[in-house]
Amino acid sequence: MILSNFHTHCDYCDGAGTPEDVVEAALSRNFDILGFSSHAPIASEPTWTISESDLPLYLKHIDELKEKYAGKLEIWKGLEIDYIDGISGPSSRRFKDLHLDYAIGSVHMIKSGDGERFLAVDGPEEHLIELIDVVYNGSVEKVTEKYYSLICDMVDGGGFDILGHLDLIKKRNRDNRYFDENAPWYRNQVRDTLDYLKNRDLVVEVNTGGISRGATDTVYPSPWIIREAFERKIPLMLNADSHVPEHIDFYFAEALKIIRDCGYRELHTLKGEGWTSFPIEV
Ligand SMILES: [Zn+2]
Numbered sequence: 001m002i003l004s005n006f007h008t009h010c011d012y013c014d015g016a017g018t019p020e021d022v023v024e025a026a027l028s029r030n031f032d033i034l035g036f037s038s039h040a041p042i043a044s045e046p047t048w049t050i051s052e053s054d055l056p057l058y059l060k061h062i063d064e065l066k067e068k069y070a071g072k073l074e075i076w077k078g079l080e081i082d083y084i085d086g087i088s089g090p091s092s093r094r095f096k097d098l099h100l101d102y103a104i105g106s107v108h109m110i111k112s113g114d115g116e117r118f119l120a121v122d123g124p125e126e127h128l129i130e131l132i133d134v135v136y137n138g139s140v141e142k143v144t145e146k147y148y149s150l151i152c153d154m155v156d157g158g159g160f161d162i163l164g165h166l167d168l169i170k171k172r173n174r175d176n177r178y179f180d181e182n183a184p185w186y187r188n189q190v191r192d193t194l195d196y197l198k199n200r201d202l203v204v205e206v207n208t209g210g211i212s213r214g215a216t217d218t219v220y221p222s223p224w225i226i227r228e229a230f231e232r233k234i235p236l237m238l239n240a241d242s243h244v245p246e247h248i249d250f251y252f253a254e255a256l257k258i259i260r261d262c263g264y265r266e267l268h269t270l271k272g273e274g275w276t277s278f279p280i281e282v
């Protein structure tokens with residue numbers, strides 16, 4: 001089976017370890033393919049993205065690693081690009097001009113009430129609380145609705161290959177603290193989003209990063225969502241969203257079982273000449 005991770009952070013953004021450290025970790029685990037996906041710069045220059053000035057260095061660095069490890073490890077150059085409501089996203093011209101091998105499209109943030117700030121749904125819990133209590137007047141239903149509508153907006157714009165952590169909005173919702181994932185209204189929002197994703201030229205990732213960082217008890221998206229994605233024949237891949245080199249295959253064995261239990265028999269990957277699928281072996 002092809003062993004790969006396309007959602008990889010390193011010390012160019014908010015991860016630890018150099019790109020070389022990550023490559024070494026991949027080689028020691030007999031990986032076939034490794035994709036680097038540092039957080040793309042955004043205008044406000046937060047601490048968790050690559051800085052504007054480091055971006056060319058990062059791209060050159062990954063290109064050098066591709067050559068250096070040719071024949072040993074297939075390396076791809078990507079970015080995890082934020083969709084920022086009304087401002088920028090994977091479809092922004094500047095990212096097209098970078099000629100990346102692939103891009104992950106992710107929604108992390110929702111606009112604050114005054115429109116001046118962006119609140120991260122996966123950030124400090126206070127951000128989610130502010131979104132529910134202040135921005136959406138106590139309606140968590142409106143917050144999740146906005147979150148999933150931003151994903152659909154991002155899909156509309158295109159410019160990316162992999163949809164990042166589809167239900168990231170659950171990150172601070174351990175034990176259904178803010179909303180019940182089984183509630184029909186929530187399930188319908190997710191189902192509508194999956195319907196929107198159907199027959200698009202993109203791959204949805206199963207992401208183990210919430211577990212490796214101690215935030216969630218299961219993968220993104222939740223297994224019931226993976227089952228619904230299978231019914232809609234949405235292509236899937238498995239990624240770690242690693243922020244330290246040792247996590248590049250965190251929870252992969254368990255996640256593969258979950259994916260199979262949800263019906264999938266194959267996964268997608270970028271390999272050689274382009275995107276392809278391969279059978280799951282567990
Ligand atoms: Zn992310």
Ligand SMILES: [Zn+2]
Nearest residue numbers: 007009080241
């Ligand atoms: Zn990430």
